Amino acid sequence: MEDTTKAGMLPAPTIASLSEILPAEPLLMMGAGPVPIPELVANANRNVINHLGATMSRIISQVKEMSQYVFQTSSPWILGVAGPGSAAMEMAIANLVTRNTKVLCVCNGYFSHRMAEMCQRLGANIEILQSPEKGQVDLDRFVAAMDRFEPDCITIVQGETSNTTFNRQLPQLTSAARKRACITIVDAVCTLSTMPLQMDDWGIDAVITGGQKGLSSIPGVSLVAFSENAWDRIQSRAWTPAHWCLDAKLAENFWHKGSYHYTAPVSGVLALHEALRLICLEGLQARFQRHERCSRALQKGVQAMGLKLFIPEESRLNSVIGIEAPQAVSNRDICATMSEKYQVEISGSFGLPLVRIGQMGEQCRAQNLFRTLHAFGCTMRDLGVTVDIPRGMGELESSLIHSEPG
Numbered sequence: 570m571e572d573t574t575k576a577g578m579l580p581a582p583t584i585a586s587l588s589e590i591l592p593a594e595p596l597l598m599m600g601a602g603p604v605p606i607p608e609l610v611a612n613a614n615r616n617v618i619n620h621l622g623a624t625m626s627r628i629i630s631q632v633k634e635m636s637q638y639v640f641q642t643s644s645p646w647i648l649g650v651a652g653p654g655s656a657a658m659e660m661a662i663a664n665l666v667t668r669n670t671k672v673l674c675v676c677n678g679y680f681s682h683r684m685a686e687m688c689q690r691l692g693a694n695i696e697i698l699q700s701p702e703k704g705q706v707d708l709d710r711f712v713a714a715m716d717r718f719e720p721d722c723i724t725i726v727q728g729e730t731s732n733t734t735f736n737r738q739l740p741q742l743t744s745a746a747r748k749r750a751c752i753t754i755v756d757a758v759c760t761l762s763t764m765p766l767q768m769d770d771w772g773i774d775a776v777i778t779g780g781q782k783g784l785s786s787i788p789g790v791s792l793v794a795f796s797e798n799a800w801d802r803i804q805s806r807a808w809t810p811a812h813w814c815l816d817a818k819l820a821e822n823f824w825h826k827g828s829y830h831y832t833a834p835v836s837g838v839l840a841l842h843e844a845l846r847l848i849c850l851e852g853l854q855a856r857f858q859r860h861e862r863c864s865r866a867l868q869k870g871v872q873a874m875g876l877k878l879f880i881p882e883e884s885r886l887n888s889v890i891g892i893e894a895p896q897a898v899s900n901r902d903i904c905a906t907m908s909e910k911y912q913v914e915i916s917g918s919f920g921l922p923l924v925r926i927g928q929m930g931e932q933c934r935a936q937n938l939f940r941t942l943h944a945f946g947c948t949m950r951d952l953g954v955t956v957d958i959p960r961g962m963g964e965l966e967s968s969l970i971h972s973e974p975g
């Protein structure tokens with residue numbers, strides 16, 4: 570083609586089209602997120618509508634109403650965030666924590682540590698309460714730390730996706746904090762709608778989630794829910810957060826007053842609306858049961874093949890399954906083989922010797938479990954690990970049958 574570039578202008582680059590880059594058949598997304606999305610969510614995401622006006626107002630009001638159900642809160646203070654789960658995390662923290670706020674950061678791994686880092690960057694006075702390796706945070710140790718440090722705020726994760734630990738005692742921990750008039754910020758990015766979380770009953774002040782995990786929506790639009798208590802604090806604070814985009818008082822303009830803050834990610838909000846609507850239709854109880862049943866069956870299948878789960882049962886997360894990589898193979902090779910040879914995408918883990926298979930939202934469907942476990946078994950065999958594939962597949966099948974909903 571003739572070069573029509575004007576003197577002094579950079580030429581247009583030659584670029585491969587997406588059809589040349591993307592696989593002919595989409596990979597099955599069975600990692601730690603993003604997860605597959607239902608067709609209705611994908612279709613909703615195709616639309617661009619006015620970000621202001623009556624149609625958007627009605628959609629926003631429904632998103633908030635459905636979110637109250639999903640978060641199990643009667644607090645109206647739900648806000649959406651254009652950004653990843655981490656942006657919702659930063660929004661919760663940046664509106665409740667400032668210079669010298671005393672924050673007890675309960676850390677189980679990479680993501681809970683991210684909250685501590687965000688607090689630290691704001692100049693907060695933080696103390697880290699580290700959970701035992703491969704374990705959850707102990708209630709007595711937590712209460713002792715609360716009584717000694719007397720924090721204004723705690724940050725804690727419900728399910729630590731990075732190493733697949735689960736803070737099973739979250740309700741006891743947040744209730745203990747609430748009794749001491751301490752603000753509680755809970756990261757439920759991978760767990761919300763996959764297992765019980767009762768924001769009001771458990772005395773939680775801020776819950777954050779992303780779109781691309783438990784909710785089975787697209788990445789890039791996230792949610793934060795504030796309690797009435799947290800909202801009062803935000804309204805009466807004497808300081809202004811440094812980050813304009815994340816200021817909850819400004820976000821209130823869009824999410825509660827039908828006016829402008831920044832242009833909302835309209836397509837993503839529509840996708841989120843559909844994802845939430847599907848959760849409401851399924852019902853939380855049925856959804857929790859589906860997640861538990863599928864995750865447990867997959868865990869049993871993996872074990873029956875002869876492989877080890879990374880975390881002992883009492884602290885093990887269901888939303889993401891961590892499997893020990895056998896010594897002779899690297900988790901990178903496992904993920905690459907799964908992806909290239911079997912078109913199933915799973916995750917490695919931030920330097921730990923494990924691979925992770927997600928059990929969030931649409932990942933918890935029988936057909937996805939069978940394909941994933943089979944691909945996983947074949948991958949291990951290809952890499953020279955001795956596995957009993959028929960036994961694993963049989964265990965998956967019988968576990969699913971025996972836990973069929975009545």
Ligand SMILES: *Cc1c(COP(=O)(O)O)cnc(C)c1O
Pocket residue numbers: 602653654655656680726728729730756757758759779782
């Ligand atoms: C994925 C995840 C995050 C971060 O979400 P992003 O959308 O990647 O910012 C935070 N916390 C937990 C528990 C997660 O699983």
